[in-house]
Amino acid sequence: MVFSTVTKIMKKEGDIMENFHYEICNRCLIVYILKDLDHHEVTYLREKSDRLIDAGDVKNIVFDFENVDFMDSSGIGLIMGRYKKVLFIGGRAAVTNVGKSVDRIFKMSGLYKIIEKYDTPACAVEVLEGRRAL
Amino acid sequence: MKIIFESCSENEAFARTVVASYMMRLNPTMEEIADVKTAVSEAVTNCIIHGYDGRDGDIEMECIIHNKEIEITIIDYGVGIPDIEKAMEPLYTTKPEWERSGMGFAFMEAFMDGLSVKSEAGKGTKVVLKKVIGQNNSIAC
Secondary structure: OHHHHEEEEEOOOOOHHHHEEEEEEOOEEEEEEOOOEOHHHHHHHHHHHHHHHHHOOOOEEEEEOOOOOOEOHHHHHHHHHHHHHHHOOOOOEEEEOOOHHHHHHHHHHOHHHOOEEEOOHHHHHHHHHHHHHO | OEEEEEOOOHHHHHHHHHHHHHHHHHOOOHHHHHHHHHHHHHHHHHHHHHHOOOOOOEEEEEEEEEOOEEEEEEEEOOOOOOOHHHHOOOOOOOOHHHOOOOOHHHHHHHHOOEEEEEEEOOOEEEEEEEEEOOOOOOOOO
16 A cells, blocks of 8 residues: 555644645645635645645645535635646646546646546555655 | 625635525536536635725625526625726636636636626626526536
């Protein structure tokens, strides 16, 4: 299992942070979004994930949507913003466990032209981190 | 149905949930509910971010059902939009620093059957969204 290599689990910070969960696997930050993603939620998630990218040795970022039923254009802005950030350091961005309604938003916005989609975070980490994750 | 709520970001989820409940009598599909929720979320977010620019203010939301059509009117009394045509261009945003994608009006247009925007500088903005439910006309993508 890829997750046997999980080096660190970031604990929740404050109330609002219960809406997200983070893991760092090698140089890959995995953000598990646990709630519908709109402008309100994005505000906190952006700040927290940027702090993790800046603080850690993060190169790639994966957003997991298993628990997300709803997303609006704010989510597109969030993912694009983090993509630009990791691109600058030669990293890649991916989304996983994308449900039907979120998938429609991604397709409509053209996000898949730059963001990769995988079934699970484990699949994404395997591809983004290469053999080092195995 | 008419409600007035404060322009705080917590109310984005509240507004779209209210509309989703209101439209249940039309027996919508999951996709139709998702379409309407997205459009409402975009419109209300616009009121908060652009109309009131983070300041306090009231947002009015009215829903009417005529036969199979739901009509949602969302009003703010904020700064208004100087150039509506420009604002509706996909990817255009006045707030790139906040990572706004500029897709708000494009999503409203794509997910609904009708969109009209009226605005006056310094007075506010009124967005009217319409969608016929049960026509199986959700966009396929």
